[in-house]
Amino acid sequence: xxxxxxxxxxxxxxxxxxxxxxxxxxxxxxxxxxxxxxxxxxxxxxxxxxxxxxxxxxxxxxxxxxxxxxxxxxxxxxxxxxxxxxxxxxxxxxxxxxxxxxxxxxxxxxxxxxxxxxxxxxxxxxxxxxxxxxxxxxxxxxxxxxxxxxxxxxxxxxxxxxxxxxxxxxxxxxxxxxxxxxxxxxxxxxxxxxxxxxxxxxxxxxxxxxxxxxxxxxxxxxxxxxxxxxxxxxxxxxxxxxxxxxxxxxxxxxxxxxxxxxxxxxxxxxxxxxxxxxxxxxxxxxxxxxxxxxxxxxxxxxxxxxxxxxxxxxxxxxxxxxxxxxxxxxxxxxxxxxxxxxxxxxxxxxxxxxxxxxxxxxxxxxxxxxxxxxxxxxxxxxxxxxxxxxxxxxxxxxxxxxxxxxxxxxxxxxxxxxxxxxxxxxxxxxxxxxxxxxxxxxxxxxxxxxxxxxxxxxxxxxxxxxxxxxxxxxxxx
Numbered sequence: 317x318x319x320x321x322x323x324x325x326x327x328x329x330x331x332x333x334x335x336x337x338x339x340x341x342x343x344x345x346x347x348x349x350x351x352x353x354x355x356x357x358x359x360x361x362x363x364x365x366x367x368x369x370x371x372x373x374x375x376x377x378x379x380x381x382x383x384x385x386x387x388x389x390x391x392x393x394x395x396x397x398x399x400x401x402x403x404x405x406x407x408x409x410x411x412x413x414x415x416x417x418x419x420x421x422x423x424x425x426x427x428x429x430x431x432x433x434x435x436x437x438x439x440x441x442x443x444x445x446x447x448x449x450x451x452x453x454x455x456x457x458x459x460x461x462x463x464x465x466x467x468x469x470x471x472x473x474x475x476x477x478x479x480x481x482x483x484x485x486x487x488x489x490x491x492x493x494x495x496x497x498x499x500x501x502x503x504x505x506x507x508x509x510x511x512x513x514x515x516x517x518x519x520x521x522x523x524x525x526x527x528x529x530x531x532x533x534x535x536x537x538x539x540x541x542x543x544x545x546x547x548x549x550x551x552x553x554x555x556x557x558x559x560x561x562x563x564x565x566x567x568x569x570x571x572x573x574x575x576x577x578x579x580x581x582x583x584x585x586x587x588x589x590x591x592x593x594x595x596x597x598x599x600x601x602x603x604x605x606x607x608x609x610x611x612x613x614x615x616x617x618x619x620x621x622x623x624x625x626x627x628x629x630x631x632x633x634x635x636x637x638x639x640x641x642x643x644x645x646x647x648x649x650x651x652x653x654x655x656x657x658x659x660x661x662x663x664x665x666x667x668x669x670x671x672x673x674x675x676x677x678x679x680x681x682x683x684x685x686x687x688x689x690x691x692x693x694x695x696x697x698x699x700x701x702x703x704x705x706x707x708x709x710x711x712x713x714x715x716x717x718x719x720x721x722x723x724x725x726x727x728x729x730x731x732x733x734x735x736x737x738x739x740x741x742x743x744x745x746x747x748x749x750x751x752x753x754x755x756x757x758x759x760x761x762x763x764x765x766x767x768x769x770x771x772x773x774x775x776x777x778x779x780x781x782x783x784x785x786x787x788x789x790x791x792x793x
Contacts, residue, residue: 317406318366318421326366327375332442333359337371339378341386347420348393352432353439355403356447356455357424362518365439367420379415390420401427404472426469429455466620467525467659470516471537479522480530481505483568484514488530492668513661525661528619530566540622540639543574543614547629555630562624567614567662571671574614578606582629598690600710601634605685608678609694609706611671613638615663616704623703637705641698648698652679731777734760735768742778742789749784 318326326335336350347367354365369390370380391407393399404423409416429436429452436447436455447455471478485505490498492512501508509515514526527534534541542564549555559581563574583606585599613625618640626637642648644656657663666672683693690711697705731739737757742748750769754762772778779790 317408318364318419320410320412323366323368323410323417323419327368327371333439334361334363334365336365336367336444337373337375338367338369339372339380341369341380344389344393347390348398348432349437349444351393351403351405351420351422352399352430353437353444354422355399355405355425355430356428356436356438358438358440358447358451358455360458362424364424365422367422369418369420370416377412377414377417380417382409382416382418386418390418393420399430399432401425401430403430426459428459465658465660466618467528467661468513468523470519470521471524471527472519472521474521474527474531474537476505476522478531478533478536479526480532480566480568484509484530488568488665488668492665523661524619525659525665528566528659528662529568529665532566534566535564538619540624541619543570543610543625543627545577545627545629549631551630551632553628567666568669571611571614571666571669574610575607578610579603582606582634598711601691601708602685602689605682605689605691605694606634606708608682608685609636609708611666612678613704615666615672616640616643616658618658618702621702631710633707633709635705635707637703639703641700641702641704651696651698731772732768734764735772738765738768738772739778739791743791746788746790748789 327337329335334354336354338346340346347369350365350367354367357363357365367390369386370378370382372378387407387409394403394405403425406421408419408421410419411417429447436452437444438447438451438455489508493501493508503511506515506517506520509522509526510517514523514529515521516523522531524537527537528541531537542562545559545561545563546557547559549558561577563570563577583599583601583603585597587597610625610627613636617625617638621639623639625639626635628635628637640658642651642656643658646654646656663672672678679696686693686708692709694709695707697707734757738753741753741756745752748756750765751762753769754760754765757765760768769778773780776792779792781788781790
């Protein structure tokens with residue numbers, strides 16, 4: 317809020333487009349029109365405007381006594397619905413020996429044109445008027461220019477104290493700015509951060525991108541900024557909750573924690589018999605595929621929404637859901653060939669921190685990794701307007717295991733003890749000769765070994781690859 321000294325200077329200022337002086341306390345239309353005009357800021361001064369109630373046009377005070385009822389009446393203008401979009405304004409009382417002054421401070425709107433009861437009011441020097449068609453078009457064009465993405469807008473009320481400045485100075489800035497250039501940069505930290513869109517000079521505060529990436533407590537400004545993990549029993553949300561965990565904090569700190577959790581707690585691998593003597597390691601989900609999906613969820617989510625990113629794990633699949641449907645040029649009919657960035661500052665920082673690549677290949681890579689691991693392709697639901705959802709299905713190793721065990725058990729039941737002993741030996745010694753096998757299996761001659769090997773070959777259980785000398789044995793079950 318403006319100080320007393322600044323007010324005294326403004327009372328006699330020649331910047332008349334920023335000041336409306338009046339001694340009236342009842343002309344609500346006049347007050348609303350003035351507030352609307354200040355919010356539109358036709359000269360594009362980026363300076364705040366002031367409605368001064370209790371002052372004559374020449375700057376003299378009228379001797380007004382400002383009470384609580386008048387303060388409440390003027391403050392109510394902001395949210396009574398007659399001025400849209402709602403103006404950013406504060407109201408205060410300032411006492412002087414000559415009388416009180418009610419000061420309404422109005423910030424230029426980032427979403428012009430602002431209308432009072434459907435009409436666009438502007439300041440032309442000391443005069444307030446209705447905007448012409450050309451002037452209204454100019455304000456509309458300015459609105460388009462102001463339409464920054466959410467992560468580029470100022471996080472009003474935040475300060476540098478809300479950021480992990482040590483990390484920004486010592487780690488992030490050196491990673492995005494050439495070392496030689498940074499060493500010669502004598503600007504203060506605000507200017508350095510503003511150059512990479514992490515600080516808003518006009519409003520003297522960090523952007524939302526800075527809070528998302530490096531804020532000490534991002535949820536103070538964005539309550540939905542966290543990841544909720546739930547492990548359900550069974551295949552539906554109605555199952556018993558087996559585990560629950562919340563990941564929150566700035567992305568630079570949260571992402572490695574989330575990455576480690578997915579790798580250690582969700583990714584499972586186990587050996588499965590694919591033959592009598594061979595095993596294969598089966599992984600339920602390829603780690604890099606889940607990592608890619610989670611990083612994209614954090615990069616593309618709508619941070620204005622109160623819904624967290626949902627990472628729900630079931631017996632047979634994982635569901636990842638984040639606020640915000642397809643954005644910009646991306647639409648259901650062109651997904652995943654066309655991509656757009658809801659949070660370009662966050663996306664750029666995540667690329668610099670090596671979490672994403674921004675090459676629009678994420679979905680294809682995920683599907684490739686799933687197929688290579690034996691999983692079904694992920695199912696992306698892009699039909700919803702406000703959320704983005706993907707289901708990733710587990711590699712159903714239990715079916716493979718059951719089938720292999722049944723086949724192996726059926727096969728081994730038809731073999732004699734000698735034949736099983738032969739298979740076990742050549743499994744450990746694939747280059748062994750018949751003579752060597754006979755020497756290491758009790759109570760059987762070399763001719764006996766030859767007979768049983770022939771039977772095993774006829775059953776398709778073993779085969780000889782190469783010549784008798786220099787070749788080797790292979791087990792085919």
